[in-house]
Amino acid sequence: MINAFLDSDVIISSLISILGASYQLINNKNINCFISNISYKELLLVVKRLNIDEKKLKAVVKEKLKIVKLSQNLKQIKLNYKNCVKDLNDAHIVAGAVESKVNFLITFNLKDFEINRIKEKYNIKIMSPGTFLQFLRSK
Amino acid sequence: MLNQINIPQTYTPEQVASILQLTKNTVYDLIGRGEIIAKKIGKVYRIPVTSVYFALTGMDYDLYLSEKEDFKNLDRVEKAIKEVRKNL
Numbered sequence: 001m002i003n004a005f006l007d008s009d010v011i012i013s014s015l016i017s018i019l020g021a022s023y024q025l026i027n028n029k030n031i032n033c034f035i036s037n038i039s040y041k042e043l044l045l046v047v048k049r050l051n052i053d054e055k056k057l058k059a060v061v062k063e064k065l066k067i068v069k070l071s072q073n074l075k076q077i078k079l080n081y082k083n084c085v086k087d088l089n090d091a092h093i094v095a096g097a098v099e100s101k102v103n104f105l106i107t108f109n110l111k112d113f114e115i116n117r118i119k120e121k122y123n124i125k126i127m128s129p130g131t132f133l134q135f136l137r138s139k
Numbered sequence: 140m141l142n143q144i145n146i147p148q149t150y151t152p153e154q155v156a157s158i159l160q161l162t163k164n165t166v167y168d169l170i171g172r173g174e175i176i177a178k179k180i181g182k183v184y185r186i187p188v189t190s191v192y193f194a195l196t197g198m199d200y201d202l203y204l205s206e207k208e209d210f211k212n213l214d215r216v217e218k219a220i221k222e223v224r225k226n227l
Contacts, residue, residue: 012216013209020209021202038227045223050215074227089224108213130206134198 002136003032005097006065007107008043010129011035015047015056021129025106026064030136035061036096037069038077068100084121086112097124106132149185152177158194 006026013022026033035043040061047057061067070077074092081091081098090112097105097118105126107113115126127135150158152166155175159166169175170184175191177184192200 008220009213009216012220013212016212016216017208019205021205022209024205042220042223042227046216046219049219049223087221087224089221089227092227108209109217128206129209130198130202133202133205134193137199 001030001032002104003034003100003102004104004106004132005034005036005093005100005102005124007093007105007109008035008039008046009108010106011039011043011057011060011065012046012050012052013108013129015052015060021133025129025133026060028133028136032066033064034066034068034096034100034102036092036099037067038074038092039096040067066100068096070095070099084114084118086114094118094122094124098122104132148188149178150188150191152184152186155186155191158191 010022010025013020014026017023025031043057044054047054070092072080072095077095078088078091081094082088084094085091090109093105093107094113103124105113105118105124106129107126108128110126110128113126118124118126152170153163155161156163156166166175170177170186175186177186177190188195189200192198192203196203198206
């Protein structure tokens with residue numbers, strides 16, 4: 001099994017289309033998918049904003065995802081991970097990946113993360129869902 | 140993405156060998172083993188662009204299409220996430 005932390009854009013995309021790479025990833029039995037308690041709070045607000053059925057999200061979270069509880073509050077997280085992101089508001093995603101002890105962070109938003117720094121400091125590789133699935137095929 | 144680029148829809152085994160940096164014999168071997176899908180027309184092979192997508196996009200054709208499916212809604216998804224994150 002491979003452990004991966006999923007950014008919220010991947011979770012939301014999997015709820016919107018069953019034909020996408022995000023849906024495939026979440027339903028891949030060889031991957032343990034993680035989100036954080038802060039991501040979950042965020043996801044509940046995003047589904048509301050996008051008029052996606054909240055029940056769909058709750059079912060995916062219950063059946064497919066593991067929630068890691070972050071030990072720090074958002075203010076501390078932003079301070080600790082400010083060098084890992086271009087937008088401070090994304091810092092909790094890096095914190096979630098670090099505290100989940102995964103080696104992969106899956107996101108569509110590659111440009112907003114300091115990919116090389118995160119890899120060097122935490123040994124976490126950042127890639128898109130399609131690239132990650134391709135990587136799994138090569139193993 | 141690839142639809143907007145002027146690329147041929149089929150390749151010869153020699154062209155595929157060049158794209159994938161393999162020998163011509165290896166390409167014929169891969170065709171024989173079914174790892175590269177090709178169409179035999181008379182005595183020659185033609186290889187559809189979908190068989191060499193990996194070299195062009197870094198992904199197999201099916202994964203490329205799957206990710207493209209996600210991209211259809213990505214702008215509004217990213218926008219909603221950004222707005223929510225600002226107010227967390």
